[in-house]
Each structure stands twice: as C-alpha cells, then as structure tokens.
Amino acid sequence: MTVDSSRDPADLAARAAERHVLVVGGGIGGLIAARECAKVGIRVTLLEEADAVGGAIRRADLDGVALDxxxxSFATRGGHVRALLEELGLTDRIVAPEAGSAWLAGIPGVGAAPLPVGGILGVPANPFQDDVRRVIGWSGAWRAYLDRVRPPLTIGHQLSLGKLVASRMGAKVRDRLVAPVTTGVYSASPDDVDVDIAAPGLNAALTRVGSLSGAVQALRDGAGGAAKAPGAAVEGLVGGMSVLVDALVEDLDRFGAEVRTGVRVQSVRRIDAGWTVEAEIEPDPDADADEEAEEPLSFTADAVIVATSEAAARALLTPGVPALAHAAPSSSPEIEIVTLLLDAPTLRVPPRGTGVLTVPGSHTAKALTHSTAKWGWLREAAGDREIVRVSFGAQGEPAATADLSDDDAAELALREASALLGVPLAPGSLLAAHRARYVQSQPASIIGSGERRAAARAAVQAVPGLAVVGAWLAGTGLAQVIPDAKDEADRLRRTLLWE
Ligand SMILES: Cc1cc2nc3c(=O)[nH]c(=O)nc-3n(C[C@H](O)[C@H](O)[C@H](O)COP(=O)(O)OP(=O)(O)OC[C@H]3O[C@@H](n4cnc5c(N)ncnc54)[C@H](O)[C@@H]3O)c2cc1C
Structure with missing residues (x-):
C-alpha cells in the first residue's frame, strides 16, 4: 500500500503555514471563509472597508441599548447557523421570537388586519377563511375560489409567482396577500419571484392536486402543519446577531488571522503564482484633512476570497475573470432601516403583533418590526421604552428616506410607525433614532438569478486560487451565506494544501 505523504498531518500543517489567503470584505461570508482557512493554520488577512466588520449584521446603540x-435573526432550515453557533459556544444565547402574529397595513377599504395564517408566501389554502376574507373581501374570495374549479393545466408551468397567483386566484390575492410578503421578505415584486425556488414543490403539487390553494394545503400538511411551514421558522440571539460577529472575530484572533478595518480594496490582480491586491486606507471622517494618510497598500497572497457585495465583486474581478462580464449583473435594491427608541406606553401591549407588512403603494414604508414585542431580551434591555424599526425601499423603488437628513428620516419613520401601528406617536415620544443604509443582494428566488449565479460562480471557480462568497452568489440570508462560504473556503483550501 502506498501512503500519500501530502496528506500527512504534519506535512499539511507545514504547507498551511506557508500559504497566505486574502479575504476582501468582512461581512458574514468573509468572516466565515476567513475562519475556515485560518483554522487549518493558513495565514489569513481580512480587509474590510467599513470601520467595523459584520456587513449587513450591524450593531447600533440607542441610548445605551445595543441592538441589531x-x-x-436567522432561518432555522438546514441547521447550519445553529451548528455554527454551537461550535462558537453560543447555544445558550439562541432564542425564538415571541409568539404573535404579524399584521398587514394599507389594505384598500380595510386598513389594517392580521396577516392570515396557514398560507405559503401569502397564498392562502382557503380563500373563505375569516382572516383571508377580511383582507380580500367576498368578491376576492369568490374569485380566488375559481382556482378550485379551473383545470390545473390551462396555464402550463408558470415560473412567476405573481402571474401564477393572479391567474389562479385573482389580482386581490396577489396584490394584498402575496405582494406584501415578497416585498417585505425579498424586496421584490411577486411577478419577479420564481415559484420553484421560493416555494419548492408548489407547482408539482398544483398539477397533482388540481388547484393552487389545494397545493398550498398539501405542502403545509406535508411540512407538518402551520408551525413548520417551509422557511417560516427563525431564531435570534440574546444581545443581537452581532454577538455572532464578535465571536467570529475572537476566533479569528485566536487562530492568528489579521483583521483590518477601514481598508478599501481597489484591485485584485493575478501575478505569476499568486495574487496582488491594491488597497487604500479609508479616510477617517473625524480626522483633520491634513492628517489624513492616503497611504496606498499592496498585499500579495497565494489566494484571494472576494466576499463583498455583487457590484464591488464584479468591479474587482472582471479584469481577471472576463467571463464574469457575460453573466449579466443584477440590480440590487437599496434599502434603509430606521430604528426608533420610543417613550410610548401605548405600545406596551403590542397593537399589531410583532410587526407590519404593507400593501405596496399604500405607505412610504415597506415594513415595520416592533422589536420589543418580537424579542424578549430586547424588551428587558429597553426597560419601559419601546423599539420599532421601519424599513424603506424595495426593488425598483428607492427608499423614501434616501434624500432626507437623519432628523427628517427619523421624523418620517415616526409618522409611518404611527400609521402602521394605528397609535398616535407624538414627536416628543422619540428618544433616539438610528439610520442604516444597505444594498440588499438580489434574492436567489428572483427569476433567472439561479442561472446568473451559476454562470458567475463557474467563471470564478475556473481561475485557480480565487473564490467568491456572499449573498449575491449564495442567496440572501445567513442560512444561505454561512454554509456556502464554508463550502467555498473548503474548496479553495483543498486546492492550496493538496494540489
Ligand atoms: C437590513 C437587512 C436585514 C436583514 N435581515 C436578515 C435577517 O434577519 N436574517 C437573515 O438571515 N438575513 C438577513 N438579511 C440578509 C443577510 O444579512 C445577508 O444576506 C448577509 O449578511 C450578507 O452577508 P455578505 O457577507 O454576503 O455581505 P455583506 O454583509 O454585505 O458584507 C460585505 C462586506 O464587504 C465590504 N466591502 C465591500 N466592498 C469592499 C472593498 N472594496 N474592500 C473591502 N471591503 C469591502 C462591505 O463593507 C461589507 O462589510 C438582512 C439584510 C439586510 C440588508
């Protein structure tokens, strides 16, 4: 029997120590990929342009209350996030959100009503169920009922969730029940959502059962009932999701990885057997203009993992991976979250459950989360104050706050919160506000995004010593980004150590 000496642990450890990997971007994707490399002994340098790592996991401090x-939160499906949290010793911090229904606001002629239970992506199993009928009215319910009597194959295999729902159950179901969910969850119109990715099995069940509402019921029964509907369950962490970021940074430090913030990477180029990365130090907004050190930086490495947003990744990679130019770039919605700390005793008994989704076009805000109603740990931390977060912006619709000053954005958010919660909130109730801007990756469930992502990934993987991680390839959400970043880092690490 021959022994492959390259797999000898001592030899592998020695090889690992000679390798250097540069990670560009310190969101969750970059942190996970960096950790996977560092934990086998590879030298790792992570460069992040912002003044803190975490990316879309961001901590805010509102008058001493630390929050996300x-x-x-994270989706529990797949168990990947929980497994990571266990590895990091954070199991004790995992919490479920408080029970409590969400609400819908901006329903024409109705105003606000509880979000009906028992559907999938807002598509109801029974259009005559009281909470469904309250939203779509009798006429909407009878139109939706036509779904039960129409033959299933008249429309063929429909990829667009919005078109499928409108053709089977009518425009009211699409606009009042499904659109608020897809806009709130994916920042996307239902017409752009791919049924087969967002609700796997729904089309097949429709053909089998003979109606869309019947298919919804069949899928929910198959998933074990309402509580276990696919993709529905989420959990959070006491102290917020940035506790996960802190733990990853600590781990990286333990493994000897270097994490540098305030460093913006400008180019990634292949040289002989490795890579060179040019970067610049981001100017400190608080520093004097004269003091600013516009020091250009240059790094070399055996491999590079790009873990930025899509636009930044394409800009950095296209010169070295021309095939990326052929995988058409997708547009990513820009959204803003304004979080408000309120002195509002009227919210102590949550008027609208844990949050509110809006019928698109009815309000300037897209959604609201009543955070102190949703998370018990936050209610404790906030004492007798309330916290709500108001989201603005969606695909093709700039955030209404985009051009406002911070004060004006907070004022608008307060007015929207009052309207969405159905409770007067005087300007004096606003104790503190925090505003954050994000470019959200296009969700994996947008029609055509699967092919685009596969093409981009194949183009990158064809280049030795290069990997790309993050939501624009993995799909939005921690449950998608974390396992994908692990797999990509593992692929790269194998090529570095074993080839
Ligand atoms: C407001 C909001 C709420 C969300 N809520 C949830 C939720 O509750 N649950 C859930 O599972 N998912 C949620 N998501 C989605 C989830 O947060 C993201 O899918 C995930 O965090 C993306 O991680 P990422 O590493 O791909 O990208 P990012 O977090 O965007 O990280 C990319 C990093 O790269 C850095 N960077 C960019 N360009 C450069 C450069 N040239 N040089 C150096 N650094 C650079 C950026 O500064 C950033 O830190 C939410 C997203 C948003 C925006």
Missing part, C-alpha cells in the same frame, strides 16, 4: 440595525 441590520439582520436580526
């Missing part, structure tokens, strides 16, 4: 200004 970006991602605030």
């Amino acid at each position: 200004a970006g991602a605030e």
Whole structure:
C-alpha cells in the first residue's frame, strides 16, 4: 500500500503555514471563509472597508441599548447557523421570537388586519377563511375560489409567482396577500419571484392536486402543519446577531488571522503564482484633512476570497475573470432601516403583533418590526421604552428616506410607525433614532438569478486560487451565506494544501 505523504498531518500543517489567503470584505461570508482557512493554520488577512466588520449584521446603540440595525435573526432550515453557533459556544444565547402574529397595513377599504395564517408566501389554502376574507373581501374570495374549479393545466408551468397567483386566484390575492410578503421578505415584486425556488414543490403539487390553494394545503400538511411551514421558522440571539460577529472575530484572533478595518480594496490582480491586491486606507471622517494618510497598500497572497457585495465583486474581478462580464449583473435594491427608541406606553401591549407588512403603494414604508414585542431580551434591555424599526425601499423603488437628513428620516419613520401601528406617536415620544443604509443582494428566488449565479460562480471557480462568497452568489440570508462560504473556503483550501 502506498501512503500519500501530502496528506500527512504534519506535512499539511507545514504547507498551511506557508500559504497566505486574502479575504476582501468582512461581512458574514468573509468572516466565515476567513475562519475556515485560518483554522487549518493558513495565514489569513481580512480587509474590510467599513470601520467595523459584520456587513449587513450591524450593531447600533440607542441610548445605551445595543441592538441589531441590520439582520436580526436567522432561518432555522438546514441547521447550519445553529451548528455554527454551537461550535462558537453560543447555544445558550439562541432564542425564538415571541409568539404573535404579524399584521398587514394599507389594505384598500380595510386598513389594517392580521396577516392570515396557514398560507405559503401569502397564498392562502382557503380563500373563505375569516382572516383571508377580511383582507380580500367576498368578491376576492369568490374569485380566488375559481382556482378550485379551473383545470390545473390551462396555464402550463408558470415560473412567476405573481402571474401564477393572479391567474389562479385573482389580482386581490396577489396584490394584498402575496405582494406584501415578497416585498417585505425579498424586496421584490411577486411577478419577479420564481415559484420553484421560493416555494419548492408548489407547482408539482398544483398539477397533482388540481388547484393552487389545494397545493398550498398539501405542502403545509406535508411540512407538518402551520408551525413548520417551509422557511417560516427563525431564531435570534440574546444581545443581537452581532454577538455572532464578535465571536467570529475572537476566533479569528485566536487562530492568528489579521483583521483590518477601514481598508478599501481597489484591485485584485493575478501575478505569476499568486495574487496582488491594491488597497487604500479609508479616510477617517473625524480626522483633520491634513492628517489624513492616503497611504496606498499592496498585499500579495497565494489566494484571494472576494466576499463583498455583487457590484464591488464584479468591479474587482472582471479584469481577471472576463467571463464574469457575460453573466449579466443584477440590480440590487437599496434599502434603509430606521430604528426608533420610543417613550410610548401605548405600545406596551403590542397593537399589531410583532410587526407590519404593507400593501405596496399604500405607505412610504415597506415594513415595520416592533422589536420589543418580537424579542424578549430586547424588551428587558429597553426597560419601559419601546423599539420599532421601519424599513424603506424595495426593488425598483428607492427608499423614501434616501434624500432626507437623519432628523427628517427619523421624523418620517415616526409618522409611518404611527400609521402602521394605528397609535398616535407624538414627536416628543422619540428618544433616539438610528439610520442604516444597505444594498440588499438580489434574492436567489428572483427569476433567472439561479442561472446568473451559476454562470458567475463557474467563471470564478475556473481561475485557480480565487473564490467568491456572499449573498449575491449564495442567496440572501445567513442560512444561505454561512454554509456556502464554508463550502467555498473548503474548496479553495483543498486546492492550496493538496494540489
Ligand atoms: C437590513 C437587512 C436585514 C436583514 N435581515 C436578515 C435577517 O434577519 N436574517 C437573515 O438571515 N438575513 C438577513 N438579511 C440578509 C443577510 O444579512 C445577508 O444576506 C448577509 O449578511 C450578507 O452577508 P455578505 O457577507 O454576503 O455581505 P455583506 O454583509 O454585505 O458584507 C460585505 C462586506 O464587504 C465590504 N466591502 C465591500 N466592498 C469592499 C472593498 N472594496 N474592500 C473591502 N471591503 C469591502 C462591505 O463593507 C461589507 O462589510 C438582512 C439584510 C439586510 C440588508
């Protein structure tokens, strides 16, 4: 029997120590990829342009209350995030959100009503169910009922969720029930959402069962009932999701990785057997103009992992990966989250459950989360104050706050919160506000995004010593980005150590 000496642990460790990987971008994708490399002994340098790592996981401090200004939970599906949290010793911090229904606001002729239970992506299993009928009215319910009597194959295999719903159950179901969910969750119109990705099995069940509402019921029964509907369950962390970022940074430090913030990478170029990365130090907004060190930086490495947003990744990579230019860039919605700390005793008994989705076009805000109603740990931390976060902006619709000053954005958010919660909130109730801007990656469930992502990934993987991670390739959400970044880093690490 021959022994492959390249797999000898001592030999591998020695090889690892000689390798250097540069990670560009310190969002969750970059942090995970960096950790996967660092934990086998590879030298890792992570460069992040912002003054803190975490990307869309961002901590805000509102008058001493630390909370999430970006991602605030994770989908439990797949168990990947929980497994990571266990590895990092954070199991004790995992919490479920408080029970409590969400609401819908901006329903024509109705105003606000509880979001009906028992559907999938807002598509109801029974259009005559009381909470559904309250939103779409009798006429909408009878139109939706036609779905039960129309033959299933008249429309063929429909990819667009919006078109499928409108043709089977009518425009009211699409506009009042489905659009608020897809806009709130994916920042996208239902017409752009690919049914087969957003609700796998729904089309097949439709053909099998003979109606869309019947297919919804069949899928929910198959998933074990309402509580276990696919993709529905989320969990959070006591202290917020940035606790995860802190733990990853600590781990990177333990593994000897270098994390540099305030460093913007400008180019990634192949040289002989490795890579060179040019960067510049981001100017400190608080520093004197004369003091600013516009020091250009240059790094070399055996491999590079690009973990930025799509636009930045394409700009950095296209010169070295011309095939990327053929995988058409997708547009990414720009959204803003304004988080408000309120002195508002009228919100102590949550008037609209844990949050509100809006019928598109009815309000300038896209959605609202009543954070102190949703998370018990936050209610404790806030004492007798309330916290709500108001989201603005969606695909093709700039955030209404985009051009406003911070004060004006907070004022608008307060007015929207009052309207969405159905409770007067005087300007004096506003104790503090935090505003954050994000470019959200196009979700994986947008029609055509699967092909675009596969083409981009194939183009990158064809280049030795290069990897790309992050939501623009993995799909939006921690449950997607984390396992994908692990897999990509593992692929790269194998090529570095074993080839
Ligand atoms: C407001 C909001 C709420 C969300 N809520 C949830 C939620 O509750 N649950 C959930 O699972 N998901 C949620 N998501 C989605 C989830 O947060 C993201 O999918 C995920 O965090 C993306 O991670 P990423 O590493 O791909 O990108 P990012 O987090 O965007 O990180 C990319 C990083 O690259 C850096 N960068 C960019 N260009 C350069 C450069 N040239 N040089 C150096 N650094 C650079 C950026 O500064 C950034 O830190 C939310 C997203 C948003 C925006």
